[in-house]
Amino acid sequence: MKTILVPIDFSEQSKYALNFAAQLAKKGNLQVHAINIIEGPQNHTFNTMGDGFANESEDYFFLKQLIDKTKENMNALLQSKAYSGIDVIGSVEVGNPYQSISKAIADHEADLVVMGSKGASGIDEVLIGSNTEKVVRFAKCPVVTIKSEVNLTGIKNIVLATNLEEDQTKLIQKLKEMQKITGAKLHLVKINTPNSFHTQRQMEEEFAKYIKEHGLGNIQTAIYNESSEEDGILFYAEDVKADLIAIGTHGRTGLLHLLSGSIAEDLVNHSQIPVWTLSRKG
Incomplete structure (x- = not known):
């Protein structure tokens, strides 16, 4: 960097x-x-x-x-x-x-x-959006969004939310740079929702494969059950006292974006701690 x-x-x-x-x-x-x-x-x-x-x-x-x-x-x-x-x-x-x-x-x-980022909620979030959200969705490099004063030395725990299925090689490479600078522990979490549920045994095997493939260290894994992915990420981040949340974003546009939304952009709006994102289009 x-x-x-x-x-x-x-x-x-x-x-x-x-x-x-x-x-x-x-x-x-x-x-x-x-x-x-x-x-x-x-x-x-x-x-x-x-x-x-x-x-x-x-x-x-x-x-x-x-x-x-x-x-x-x-x-x-x-x-x-x-x-x-x-x-x-x-x-x-x-x-x-x-x-x-x-x-x-x-x-x-x-x-x-x-x-x-000031964030947004309610009708403002739906109708207005923001330049921050557009940058998060399409930027060719990682983006960190911040709402309050952040002390770099205070970043001890980073939550990385992933479904363990997509190719996240570039995301991991970039995130490892941030982990190296901060010395933070990485918390790799998969959110189990009613519509996308995986067993403990399935996930443990996938976690082991993911960690080995990307050469990750200083890491802890978790499966977190919640009704939605966004709530699961936010609640898990609270539980482990995370100082930063990391997640990939799809960079969708048009109708697909309106229908599916973006967990990353929702987190940028709602998380009170910094959110680190990288678009798959990056």
């Missing part, structure tokens, strides 16, 4: 994300790219230390003022003592938030995205 991308909107949640990324950067000698996206029809990039704005027409006067003010805020944030000694770069862009983040992941060859 070399580069971490952090979308910044100056909310408390995005600052929590930047703080967590800074801790990772210090631990692994990584570079952090902080990006702010101003929603607009065009897409320009502005390094926080330069101008980069060529169009001086009257139509762009207000936008330029907004960009200048945002650059000032970004500079002030990144010059905080909390980020001294870290290779951190800030930029301001105009465009669609999700598209701009996706482009930044590719341009900077980001190995990890750390995003602040």
Whole structure:
């Protein structure tokens, strides 16, 4: 892992994300790219230390003022003592938030995205969605979503929820990097639901095969019975006092996504601890 991308909107949640990324950067000698996206029809990039704005027409006067003010805020944030000694770069862009983040992941060859999330519930969750959810669903690299201040040294237990059936080679490879940085114990859990039930003996054999195939260490396995996978993951995470939940997401779109939903995106909305995700399309 070399580069971490952090979308910044100056909310408390995005600052929590930047703080967590800074801790990772210090631990692994990584570079952090902080990006702010101003929603607009065009897409320009502005390094926080330069101008980069060529169009001086009257139509762009207000936008330029907004960009200048945002650059000032970004500079002030990144010059905080909390980020001294870290290779951190800030930029301001105009465009669609999700598209701009996706482009930044590719341009900077980001190995990890750390995003602040307020979560959603009820009708907001159904109708509105969020840029965070879109990034979680489609990002080409792992995404960590954060809702509160997180201390890297406090991550001692990571829950990995899996059905043990899909090819998760890339997911495991990436998650092992996070486990190495934190030194955390990995809790591999399969949620038994009424519609997808497996016996203890079946699962023990599958767990052994999975662990051997992926070369996992410092690990504990569990089968957890619950009415839904999401509740099972959340309740199990509470039981083992997990500090982070890891799960793959399918990256479904359209009708299939509306019908089947996404456990990963539900967890991003409802979990109070950080959620680490990687799309199968990643």
